[in-house]
Amino acid sequence: MRVSGDQRSGAVRAWLYLVAALVVAMVAVGGATRLTGSGLSITEWRPVTGIVPPLSEADWATEFAKYKDTPQYNILNQGMGLSSFKVLYGWEWGHRLLGRLIGLVFFLPLVVFWWRGMISRRLGLGLLGLGILGGLQGAIGWIMVASGLQPGMTAVAPLKLALHLTMASLILAGLVWLAAGERNGTIEPAPGRIRAVATLLPALVLVQIFLGGLVAGSHAGLVYNTWPSMDGDLVPPMDSLFAIRPWIENFVDNHALVQFDHRVTAYLIVVVALLHAVDARLTGPAGAAGRAGGVAVLALAQAALGIATLLLTVPLWAALAHQVLAMAVLTMAAVHARLSRGTERVRPAAREPALGFEGLVGRGA
Template sequence: MTASALELQPAPRSVPGSEPSRRPVRIWLYTLALLVVGMVALGGATRLTGSGLSITEWRPVTGMVPPLSAADWAAEFDKYRDTPQYRILNQGLGLADFKVLYWWEWAHRQLGRFVGLAFFLPFAWFWWRGDLSRRLLLGLLGLGLLGALQGTVGWIMVASGLQPGMTAVAPLKLAIHLTLASLILAGLVWLAAGIRPAAVSPLASARLRRTALALPVLVLLQIFLGGLVAGSRAGLVYNTWPSMDGMLVPPADVLFAVRPMIENFIDNHALVQLNHRLVAYLLLAVALLHALDARLTLGAGGAARRAAGIAGLALAQAGLGIATLLLAVPLHAALTHQVFAMAVLVMAVVHARLAYGVRAPLRGRPEAAVPFGYEGLAAHHA
């Protein structure tokens, strides 16, 4: 074959499912997971600084460009001064202070756009190269749709805070927005943990597998309830523990004072905070019992150590939550509590995924593992 003929040969493409193609995909998924955690952290800072309503329009493309002139800033400030939040809470706010609010929200939206690009561009590349198995492809398509839904819900949430009489976004919409971000994070980690370079056998105990799967579900529920607490500002009341201002459980006429009754689960500070406390106790109890069960059933193997680690994370998160409450929700404590919840979720998802086993790669040469979280404890779990 001549040199010119060789030059015309196409470059060899990766074989679907092969190890050389899976490692970059795995790194990409975990990078996306870190970006989502950053998005959650920045979103929390935006909420806690009251910046979320400073941009009153949803412009997915043109909104990338911030105000560049004094006239542009004046126009944006005029739009904000027409909002209920300005008229009720921030009357007299100056342009300099408005810019601080604006930059927080702009950075949050800009990071969201970047996450979208960081998902879709590599996704298209890996798909074109044939690096995605059918199962992984379907999972990623689902996450892409979930990400599009998340952006829409984010604007619906902001729009709820621009309605007459509103000074913040609706608590339920905030909780849904936070939970969707957490679901995306969980999905990314689940997919990444499922494409390890070596097989992992499922746990022999069906009870341990079910409990391992229950842990991330409980964490997601607790994150949703935390979103309700944040959205309704329920953390600013009952700043005592373990009692709620001297009562372990407030009386029924306090817990269900709002009509219709269903609204108490969203807007009643006492019930919203109580629910968040109760699920925290449940999550901690399940994590501790699961760790003990894994230790007694499996000995000192990797799965038992992962379970113990999750119990330790849950205990630390509970301590952070108590400290945040007692300190009346300062910015640094609230942000730490929110971001640490993502760490608990990530490790719980990794543990659950490995508990159900990972199949061996179909073909290709072995590759070095890309360690993340508790994945290094995958071996010797039984």
């Protein structure tokens, strides 16, 4: 049965958005894993056999004994019972299981779509790049966990946590970018200035997500819980911002500078998003104006939630909501950036050649 161009694009687009939704879920579970202190409960990286959790009391005792050898247990959780350990283990196991599920949901349909000739060359290259990033993300995740198992450590290294979160966010942005490009119908490109700022916004959001990862990893949100000042200063004194030597380490380890950077970048994103929304409303087209307005609204909501999270001293629900809303801002910004470049429906016969089994056989013949 022949697959029409519209059906082909619709199926591929739905699949990409499904994978993107799973990535958002992965980020949320990862945030809960971090906030509950569960990320170091599994001390080994077993990509295949690790899918099976402990099934007997002897298995649980073995896993618990491994955890008791970690600095986190000996420094923070001395005397923890097996039932409490099972809760920690469950969060981390669920996080890793979701990562494996994303891999299956990504690669199995990809093979089917490729076999049926539903993946164009350009889309195929993009998906190949995302597949490589996904594999790299798994490795970064284990490097991050291993950093928290070093002597004297009770949590993962902030820089590695920020890299892990940013890589997941980059994969999400790539998925929705490709999905938006599969949209049916014709969308005229936006004016050059609108396109440029629309492309800048997701890049700024990715930078902000990285900075948020540093705040989370260093627990910088637990200090300076006032706004708009930081304990009385709009700009903390330089001897506070750069108290650590060498000075470069302040950008990762200094709570004052880490939080200040996150605040300033949030202000920048809100200002750019609002000005961009006004510009798009004045210059059009209507679709770009609507999308730009959506980015601005989400950016404002995210800033407000960030302030509330800080003032409340980072409760679990607010921190998770802040992390998930960041993914919403990034998704909207990435879709807006892609559609601002314009799309055009092309008849299937004239469409770019697809990467499929039949096409390869025909080419070889």
